[in-house]
Ligand SMILES: Nc1ncnc2c1ncn2[C@@H]1O[C@H](COP(=O)(O)OP(=O)(O)OP(=O)(O)O)[C@@H](O)[C@H]1O
């Protein structure tokens with residue numbers, strides 16, 4: 135369904151992505167982790183169309199999309215949430231979802247918007263101003279807006295960041311339901327590993343713009359290159375002896 139082929143991207147002299155390739159099947163859940171600044175958000179930006187790559191190609195359902203506008207990709211079924219939520223703070227919760235329904239080219243009915251808000255647990259907040267919501271509620275609303283596109287693939291940039299353990303647990307449960315009931319594939323960029331591993335056994339580790347590991351959570355903890363990327367050379371040597 136999604137194929138990322140040899141993607142590279144530089145900002146000035148800073149080579150942020152250096153030949154990234156991986157694939158995702160329909161309905162799959164994949165986690166991307168890596169130290170701060172390793173290029174995770176840049177990769178999501180390239181898949182969703184916020185920026186274009188210098189080299190390589192992104193294929194969605196077999197079609198090259200790396201020159202396609204974000205709007206068109208959204209209509210094809212690629213939705214995303216942002217590391218820093220991007221809502222219309224002065225509009226109501228309901229209006230935020232109605233706009234997303236319209237953007238996705240679907241029928242922008244209030245009934246559909248209410249269904250989606252019910253699914254993400256915001257049915258008590260429909261009339262509230264988006265700007266008045268707590269962080270956890272704003273993240274739920276971001277999810278609702280992504281769901282409004284009826285996506286095949288959702289790109290989630292640190293959805294659990296800054297949430298308390300109860301909200302993390304609830305939103306992880308919600309994502310699991312979305313994946314299982316709707317068959318929506320999820321690509322999660324995440325630092326909260328416990329919640330991530332509840333959702334998937336398949337993770338990719340980015341470090342300095344390269345994939346240094348691809349596999350299950352168990353192998354991850356033993357991988358010397360991963361330990362080095364996170365903790366530095368000293369720890370990697372200790373671990374190996
Ligand atoms: N638009 C941009 N212009 C210039 N440099 C950028 C831009 N976007 C990202 N960078 C740089 O690219 C590198 C990777 O950034 P990116 O945001 O992709 O990292 P990340 O893995 O998402 O980090 P974090 O875990 O902190 O969110 C950083 O050095 C960052 O400063």
Ligand SMILES: [Mg+2]
Pocket residue numbers: 174175176217
């Ligand atoms: Mg980021």
